[in-house]
Amino acid sequence: MELEASSIIAGIITLLYFGLLAIVWRNRHKISSATMPWLMGVLIFATLASLVSIVSPDSGDFVKDRLTQTSLVIYLLSFMLVAYTVLTLIFFLKKRQIALIALVLGLGWCVALVGLGVFGDSPLGAENWIADLIDDPDPAGLIAIGGWGVIAVILLGLSFQRFYAAGLPEVANRALFWALVVPFVLTGAVLNSSHTEFLREVGWVVQLLGVAGVVYGVIQLRVVDIxxxxxxxxxxxxxxxxxxxxxxxxxxxxxxxxxxxxxxxxxxxxxxxxxxxxxxxxxxxxxxxxxxxxxRQDVDDVGSEVRRFVETITGVVEIDELAQVVMNTLRDVVRVRRGALLIVSAGEHSNTLRIE
Incomplete structure (x- = not known):
C-alpha cells in the first residue's frame, strides 16, 4: 500500500505534536497546576485530530452515514478550542469560576455539535460544506461556524483587553504575543476542517505553529519582545x-x-x-x-532620566511629592502605566516595621 504525500505530512505533524507533549511534561514544574490540565487538553485533542488526518477523507466513513474522517476532525478540534478558551481565561484572569462557566458552555456546544452531526443526517465535513451553508443551511454546520466565531471573539477580545489594561510592559508584551498566536490556532482549525487537500495541509502547519506558540507562551515567563x-x-x-x-x-x-x-x-x-x-x-x-x-531608547536617554531623578529627589521633603517623582521616572524609563509607592520604615523597635 502506497502512502499519499498528505498522509506522510500528517504523520510528521503528529510526531511534532508528540514532541510538544514531551516538552510540556518535561517543563511541568514551570507550569501552574491550574493551567497544566488545559494545556495538555489542547495538545491531546490537537494530536488526536492530526492522527486522524493521516487517514484520507476519501477512504470511506468510519461509521456509515454517521461519522466521516473530516467530521471527526471537526469534533476533535472543537474540543481543542474549548480547552484553549478555558486555558486563556485561566492564564489571564486567574478566576476558576469564569473558566468553569466557559467549560460548561463549551462542552454543551460540543455535545450539540456532535449530536446534530452524528444523528441529524448532517453534511458536516463533506466537500464544500462551509460554502454550502449559504444556499442550504445545516444546523450542525451553523453551530460549528457560530461556535468558532464566538471563541474567536472571546480569545482575541480578552487578549487585547489584557494588553490595554496591562500595567507593566512585560505583561502587555505577553498579552500581545498571545493575541498574535490566537489567529494561528483558529485559522489552522478552520482549514483543517476543509475537504480540500491543500487547505488541510496548510491548516496542519498553521495550527502546529499556533499550538507551539501557546506552549512557549505558557512555559516561558519572559516571551519574545513582539x-x-x-x-x-x-x-x-x-x-x-x-x-x-x-x-x-x-x-x-x-x-x-x-x-x-x-x-x-x-x-x-x-x-x-x-x-x-x-x-x-x-x-x-x-x-x-x-x-x-x-x-530603541539610547542609553544616554535613560542615564539622563536617572540623573534628573537624583537631582529632583534631593529637594523633596513631602511623601506625596516623593511618590510623584518616583512614578514619573518609572513611567518615563520603563513605561509603567500606573502604580503606587509603598514606603516601609523602621519602627521604634528593631524588630518592627511601619508602613507609610
Missing part, C-alpha cells in the same frame, strides 16, 4: 529595500553603457562600481543610525 521584533523587522526591510534600489539603479545605468558606444567599457564599469561602493557605505550607515533611534 514590538521590538516588529520594529527590527521593519528596519531590516527598509535597509534591504534601500540596498535593492541602489543596486537596481546601478544595473540600469550599466545596462545603458553599450560596448560599441563607449570605449573601455570595463574601465567605466569599474569606476561605476567604485562610485557605488563609496556612496553605499555612508548611505547605509546613515540609514542604520536613523533606524536605530526609532527602535
Amino acid at each position: 514590538r521590538q521584533t516588529i520594529r527590527l523587522s521593519t528596519v531590516n526591510l527598509v535597509l534591504t529595500l534601500i540596498t535593492a534600489v541602489l543596486i537596481w539603479g546601478v544595473l540600469l545605468i550599466a545596462d545603458e553603457i553599450k560596448a560599441d558606444e563607449v570605449d573601455n567599457r570595463r574601465i567605466v564599469l569599474v569606476g561605476l562600481a567604485l562610485i557605488t561602493a563609496a556612496l553605499y557605505g555612508p548611505l547605509y550607515l546613515i540609514s542604520q543610525a536613523l533606524s536605530a533611534r526609532l527602535i
Whole structure:
C-alpha cells in the first residue's frame, strides 16, 4: 500500500505534536497546576485530530452515514478550542469560576455539535460544506461556524483587553504575543476542517505553529519582545529595500553603457562600481543610525532620566511629592502605566516595621 504525500505530512505533524507533549511534561514544574490540565487538553485533542488526518477523507466513513474522517476532525478540534478558551481565561484572569462557566458552555456546544452531526443526517465535513451553508443551511454546520466565531471573539477580545489594561510592559508584551498566536490556532482549525487537500495541509502547519506558540507562551515567563521584533523587522526591510534600489539603479545605468558606444567599457564599469561602493557605505550607515533611534531608547536617554531623578529627589521633603517623582521616572524609563509607592520604615523597635 502506497502512502499519499498528505498522509506522510500528517504523520510528521503528529510526531511534532508528540514532541510538544514531551516538552510540556518535561517543563511541568514551570507550569501552574491550574493551567497544566488545559494545556495538555489542547495538545491531546490537537494530536488526536492530526492522527486522524493521516487517514484520507476519501477512504470511506468510519461509521456509515454517521461519522466521516473530516467530521471527526471537526469534533476533535472543537474540543481543542474549548480547552484553549478555558486555558486563556485561566492564564489571564486567574478566576476558576469564569473558566468553569466557559467549560460548561463549551462542552454543551460540543455535545450539540456532535449530536446534530452524528444523528441529524448532517453534511458536516463533506466537500464544500462551509460554502454550502449559504444556499442550504445545516444546523450542525451553523453551530460549528457560530461556535468558532464566538471563541474567536472571546480569545482575541480578552487578549487585547489584557494588553490595554496591562500595567507593566512585560505583561502587555505577553498579552500581545498571545493575541498574535490566537489567529494561528483558529485559522489552522478552520482549514483543517476543509475537504480540500491543500487547505488541510496548510491548516496542519498553521495550527502546529499556533499550538507551539501557546506552549512557549505558557512555559516561558519572559516571551519574545513582539514590538521590538516588529520594529527590527521593519528596519531590516527598509535597509534591504534601500540596498535593492541602489543596486537596481546601478544595473540600469550599466545596462545603458553599450560596448560599441563607449570605449573601455570595463574601465567605466569599474569606476561605476567604485562610485557605488563609496556612496553605499555612508548611505547605509546613515540609514542604520536613523533606524536605530526609532527602535530603541539610547542609553544616554535613560542615564539622563536617572540623573534628573537624583537631582529632583534631593529637594523633596513631602511623601506625596516623593511618590510623584518616583512614578514619573518609572513611567518615563520603563513605561509603567500606573502604580503606587509603598514606603516601609523602621519602627521604634528593631524588630518592627511601619508602613507609610
